[in-house]
Amino acid sequence: MGYTDVDKLAVNTIRLLSADAVFHANAGHPGAPMGMAPVAHVLFNKTMNYNPKNPKWLNRDRFVLSNGHACALQYSLLHLAGYKLSIDDLKAFRSLDSITPGHPEAHDTEGIEVTTGPLGQGFCNGVGLAIAQHHSSAKFNKPGFDLINNYTYVFLGDGCMMEGVASEAASLAGHLQLGNLIAIYDDNHISIDGDTNCAFTEDVVLRFKAYGWHTEIVDDGDHDLEGIEAAIKKCQAVTDKPSLIKLRTTIGYGSQLQGTGGVHGAPLKEADMKQVKTKWGFDPEKLFVVPQEVYDLYHKHGAEGAAKEQEWEQLLEKYGQSYKTEATDLKRRLAGDLPEGWEKTLPVYSPSDSAVASRKLSEILLNKVHEAIPELVGGSADLTGSNLTRWKDAVDFQPPSLGIGDWSGRYIRYGVREHAMGAIMNGLAAYGTILPYAGTFLNFVSYAAGAVRLSSLSQVRVIWVATHDSIGLGEDGPTHQPIETLAHFRALPNCMVWRPADGNETSAAYYVALTSKHTPSIIALSRQNLPQLENSTIAHAIKGGYAVHEAEKADITLVSTGSEVGICVDAVKYLKEHHNLTARVVSIPCFEVFDAQPKEYRLSILPDGIPSLSVEAMSTMGWERYTHEQFGLNRFGASGAYKDVYKKFEFTPEGISKRAVATVDFWKSVPNIRSPINRAFQQLI
Amino acid sequence: MGYTDVDKLAVNTIRLLSADAVFHANAGHPGAPMGMAPVAHVLFNKTMNYNPKNPKWLNRDRFVLSNGHACALQYSLLHLAGYKLSIDDLKAFRSLDSITPGHPEAHDTEGIEVTTGPLGQGFCNGVGLAIAQHHSSAKFNKPGFDLINNYTYVFLGDGCMMEGVASEAASLAGHLQLGNLIAIYDDNHISIDGDTNCAFTEDVVLRFKAYGWHTEIVDDGDHDLEGIEAAIKKCQAVTDKPSLIKLRTTIGYGSQLQGTGGVHGAPLKEADMKQVKTKWGFDPEKLFVVPQEVYDLYHKHGAEGAAKEQEWEQLLEKYGQSYKTEATDLKRRLAGDLPEGWEKTLPVYSPSDSAVASRKLSEILLNKVHEAIPELVGGSADLTGSNLTRWKDAVDFQPPSLGIGDWSGRYIRYGVREHAMGAIMNGLAAYGTILPYAGTFLNFVSYAAGAVRLSSLSQVRVIWVATHDSIGLGEDGPTHQPIETLAHFRALPNCMVWRPADGNETSAAYYVALTSKHTPSIIALSRQNLPQLENSTIAHAIKGGYAVHEAEKADITLVSTGSEVGICVDAVKYLKEHHNLTARVVSIPCFEVFDAQPKEYRLSILPDGIPSLSVEAMSTMGWERYTHEQFGLNRFGASGAYKDVYKKFEFTPEGISKRAVATVDFWKSVPNIRSPINRAFQQLI
Numbered sequence A, B: 001m002g003y004t005d006v007d008k009l010a011v012n013t014i015r016l017l018s019a020d021a022v023f024h025a026n027a028g029h030p031g032a033p034m035g036m037a038p039v040a041h042v043l044f045n046k047t048m049n050y051n052p053k054n055p056k057w058l059n060r061d062r063f064v065l066s067n068g069h070a071c072a073l074q075y076s077l078l079h080l081a082g083y084k085l086s087i088d089d090l091k092a093f094r095s096l097d098s099i100t101p102g103h104p105e106a107h108d109t110e111g112i113e114v115t116t117g118p119l120g121q122g123f124c125n126g127v128g129l130a131i132a133q134h135h136s137s138a139k140f141n142k143p144g145f146d147l148i149n150n151y152t153y154v155f156l157g158d159g160c161m162m163e164g165v166a167s168e169a170a171s172l173a174g175h176l177q178l179g180n181l182i183a184i185y186d187d188n189h190i191s192i193d194g195d196t197n198c199a200f201t202e203d204v205v206l207r208f209k210a211y212g213w214h215t216e217i218v219d220d221g222d223h224d225l226e227g228i229e230a231a232i233k234k235c236q237a238v239t240d241k242p243s244l245i246k247l248r249t250t251i252g253y254g255s256q257l258q259g260t261g262g263v264h265g266a267p268l269k270e271a272d273m274k275q276v277k278t279k280w281g282f283d284p285e286k287l288f289v290v291p292q293e294v295y296d297l298y299h300k301h302g303a304e305g306a307a308k309e310q311e312w313e314q315l316l317e318k319y320g321q322s323y324k325t326e327a328t329d330l331k332r333r334l335a336g337d338l339p340e341g342w343e344k345t346l347p348v349y350s351p352s353d354s355a356v357a358s359r360k361l362s363e364i365l366l367n368k369v370h371e372a373i374p375e376l377v378g379g380s381a382d383l384t385g386s387n388l389t390r391w392k393d394a395v396d397f398q399p400p401s402l403g404i405g406d407w408s409g410r411y412i413r414y415g416v417r418e419h420a421m422g423a424i425m426n427g428l429a430a431y432g433t434i435l436p437y438a439g440t441f442l443n444f445v446s447y448a449a450g451a452v453r454l455s456s457l458s459q460v461r462v463i464w465v466a467t468h469d470s471i472g473l474g475e476d477g478p479t480h481q482p483i484e485t486l487a488h489f490r491a492l493p494n495c496m497v498w499r500p501a502d503g504n505e506t507s508a509a510y511y512v513a514l515t516s517k518h519t520p521s522i523i524a525l526s527r528q529n530l531p532q533l534e535n536s537t538i539a540h541a542i543k544g545g546y547a548v549h550e551a552e553k554a555d556i557t558l559v560s561t562g563s564e565v566g567i568c569v570d571a572v573k574y575l576k577e578h579h580n581l582t583a584r585v586v587s588i589p590c591f592e593v594f595d596a597q598p599k600e601y602r603l604s605i606l607p608d609g610i611p612s613l614s615v616e617a618m619s620t621m622g623w624e625r626y627t628h629e630q631f632g633l634n635r636f637g638a639s640g641a642y643k644d645v646y647k648k649f650e651f652t653p654e655g656i657s658k659r660a661v662a663t664v665d666f667w668k669s670v671p672n673i674r675s676p677i678n679r680a681f682q683q684l685i
């Protein structure tokens, strides 16, 4: 231990750097940084192993700021520690195109592990990082090669503690006995509405005990550096439980408003800034001051970290000599590349193959592909038998002591915790050695909307296996039948939404999802059987849209996805027989991928001169971008046998034909019908 | 107490009715009904006060089946108890257009309080019902008139227990000391993935103690009717805490597969059905059998309930003599009508009034309207000072013992618990005496997507005050700036999404939201100031769309919402000066309301013959329904001062004009431009 005046100076420097950043930006949150500076200093200067010159070192300790609004703290630490973050970057806090945005974004700033701010998410990311660490240790460590043994540290405040998503993850983390996870709860009794007494009076420590966590309490988080370090060491020593440290701090410590809501989300007043600086022996007129001895202290710790990495790289080198396959595998995983030839394991179908539910097609695929892609780690939110997400001989990821799996297991039982599942997947993906997928009903991906949004924003590769994707789920009824869900996630930037129509489209969906390193995917899959289509191939479908049924001089293009494509193909016959109309059929399993094709290609699929009708048994919203008319369901579904429900809402060859005829009639009078692919200008994407 | 063989027979009848319903439907969940039949019998035959002939009696005890998949149980009970649910309805379980859908839907079936099935929601609805009861008691009860004192009972299983939304509500309920709430946890150790040991090993009772709940444990929930009743009585006696009863049951009790996942979500096999019936002395060949003595038992309890209501109605009558105002108010609330003349309190603005942020306009409105509408009960998820949801002299809804509010308070401090807030509002609205609204950032309404969906499906009037509605929030950056959010909720059926552009539009949004008895609303409000528009009036805006700026022989229609409408008005000048183009401007603050106007009106606003361009600083998805071209943001935003962010993405008069020119050019060659209002056929809504 042995903390000196330099440490005290360092703590105050962190407090003031953070307060200065907020003051200079005239926006932001000084309170939590000033309160949490002591524990942050202990972590970043004593406890944590990291090399600021290589922020991607695999075995670095992970740090997550779940209370992301306190990011002035994190930026200050990254600066002191020697990461690529200058005083000028601190001065640019919260200004346009800076690497110091209002909340930390992993893809913007070196040293930020995960994108946080939306409360509760970071804590769950931390659980994901810890799962990934436990799993990777089990996979790669060998006798004498303790290659992967890092800790994951999470800061969180009252806000994160109140969010249900964090409760879900805390319960799962306790169950999983994640010994290398240490969460530090900033118990400052203040949230935006003032004293937490107004809404949050539960016994947090007791709650975490109930989840199976080890807990510690530090009473004087404002000064007691020794106590903080001792608590962390005790937590490190507990290897069969995650740990929570409840740290009593004073929000905005040092300010005249310390301990009140007044310092939570607004800059300190100028006089107050000067008051604190004077009190702590800093020049009251200067901003962004770092005493040289503080830099020295941090650079010494950074150099130690660099040396540790050096040692580790040598260990890895030696490991590679004894365990060549494992070392090669590890390096490949870290690059994000899939094993060569993996795509040969993708199932391929021909039209004569029997009709199969796409959730089942997904299961068949996972049964094959998982062998070729060892980093694939699956799971489900308690719907394994319905989502069909578990391959036959999968081993569960479980603490070995439970006797129902082990750390090397590749199937995670998330429990009924969709939101945490999504946020945990973000952590799994961020760790670097895992490619996560997980299942639930499409309708309940919405429970995880907050996490899916951050997958998209932070550009991580996670895959949702979203089964029971429409009124086709039948009897469970409108509470479970998605209507708005596809529109929602299609509108979310950098999120691929797939709705495959058959076997080859399912393989294509997985192909693109697995190879898109910086984009999450949602694959919507049917409960009911779907026929294999005539013109469907993986090569066609990976373009996001293609003609399933082509026809010369067609009167209309029917455009559809998933289970409705086959019905459109049947409608072609009906239209010819009953109305002497010729129809072509286009499948667009993924808007986002289709949009990325050259305009020429898109126009060949949705050409000028022909009216088009979209057919999808959910909200029509968004289909106007591709078609002239839309047949969908802008109301809730119904409980009943799925065929009855389809019939009720007229998603039948006859019902489609009725609307196709209306479409042809309506557009008859328009000369030179323009395809909606033609637009006046390009979108901002 | 005194349970007899008839009670045992009744319990088995409930078990078999439920199993028969599932067997006959060949789909559904027999396990939980067979396990929970004993406690259900105690509740419905001993404990609960209700009148099956008047399911809307205000002071009835509320029952919520949070594990809604077990609804065969609830339907069986409603039948036995004498509600409007026949044996034929049980036979129609899960079939199209029945009143016995796959999950219970409040607007379909008498005696169902709230729509459940999506896990965790019902529990939170129960918390809402209990808050409503506490609040209404404080408002209406008088010495000698204990008018409102009902209990709320909630059943929940492991699934609900694992969902974060329920954790949020449990924490809040503990804080609020909701003494009349009793939750009964079906601890059957089984979820869909099998033994809960695979994902859920926390100590639930300890967790609830940590939340501040009273807890009871009943070890033999399969048989111990006395023990169950005694536990409920103990819970009733605890008036300053909500109560949880952990009830150990055997899932699928009686079946050969009892105690296993095999009975969770699939019908019993025929032989198994016969086996159970034979074992319990029922005719193995018959389905849907109710022994007369069981009917008699239930009808006796129903008659007692009817008598209690009779007594209560007399009490209300007497109450009306002493407290005329209160009685009139209560009856009016129950009818869902607002007080006469309330709309006169809506603020009205003229163009010369200063620019004001719409979140502030909302605050001004709430400060006036709350006096006229006493049933309005507000709140916020810990963002009161940002959402501006609290009127000046509001009293917080708090247990009086905390000294920071009281039961009659009309402002709820929800804490950082958006999802629970949404689900609790559904319960508040379902109680009958409260019109709830609550605030958070628009981006975090997504955390509550599961609850908002159920507001829409179950047709309840709740209002989201969703501030910080775009990149206009500035520095907080992309983690907080909505892009997909409006598209998401616009695609959700029966959900009104408003984005008012100024003061009168804000008043219009509230007017429609407050008077729509069967539709929830989301009102998206700006952080930044917005000018008062020329042609904006409440009368115009309540049509959902109208011309803000009209022009003869216009070259283009600019169509916009919220903060971008004012920029479009500025663009009109720019277009004239720089491009000699004449533009008109249309505001569509609410798609759903505009869609409901006569076609003639809609065509007058978006006429044929003119190209149109939508302008909204978020996803363009859905705008193709109204306009020919779309200017939006199909990417994530950026952290920076809001004016810089608007400039970066070109939401300026210049940037709009650039795209308007492109639109005019692009559509020049098209004769007789057709308004997108014209469609080939009507949508299913």
Ligand SMILES: [Ca+2]
Pocket: A157, A158, A159, A186, A187, A188, A189, A190, A191
């Ligand atoms: Ca706090």
Ligand SMILES: [Ca+2]
Pocket: B157, B158, B159, B186, B187, B188, B189, B190, B191
């Ligand atoms: Ca269970």
